[in-house]
Amino acid sequence: MTLLTTLFAAIISTVIWYQKAPEDDMKIGTLSLMYWGASLMWLVDAIFEYVKLKADFFTPALVDMVHDFYLGLSVVALGLVIWLVILLVKDPKGIVKAALTRKK
């Protein structure tokens, strides 16, 4: 469920990046690469778990699914926070810089 949640976040962010491309003022490309990296890593984790559990891998308990979905949403939120920090620090549109240097 964590893999699926992150994978959907990766797909959605890639579609948004594609809509705006070639411009990437909002650094959506960075966000999408972060989610893809995490999705690939969780895919490997899922493959190893499948090898261990076989068919049981596809029939998780409801409580485990809910817990994993909660974790997945938290992971997506953390990814967004990291992206926001990168966006504000790099400030590609110069908005933060302009706001800080604006005379009152």
Next chain:
Amino acid sequence: MACFVAPAVEAIVVTVATKVMQSKAKKSATFNTEPEKEALTTTGKNPFVRRMNWLNTMLWGGSALLAFEHIWHGEVTPWFPFLTAASNPADASAMLREIATVGVSMAVLVTAVWVGMVLVTSAMEKKALKLQTTASVRG
């Protein structure tokens, strides 16, 4: 247990390699702004060097999000030895085995996907350039 350690180590190596390449390029070029500095790794002939930032972002992003999952499960702590499995020899051995199998596979898959991405985009670039050249010759 601590599978994110392998991709995190690769991320550190890639970051250091990128910084070394940037400092080498810095010696032969002058720039004043942050975009110019960033452009150092996105220019040049070698497509793998140009796209190093893709690998870096995937590795750092993936490792950070996986590390969060390990904190969530109580496998990483803010106090020594930081990894709960490292506190006793039996768990430490299982942890090292997991890093060597799952962790290394994660790093290999991310790198393999990045190599594929670079090869495909570089082929697309060459094709576009070829079409542009043909059009300008005809025109």
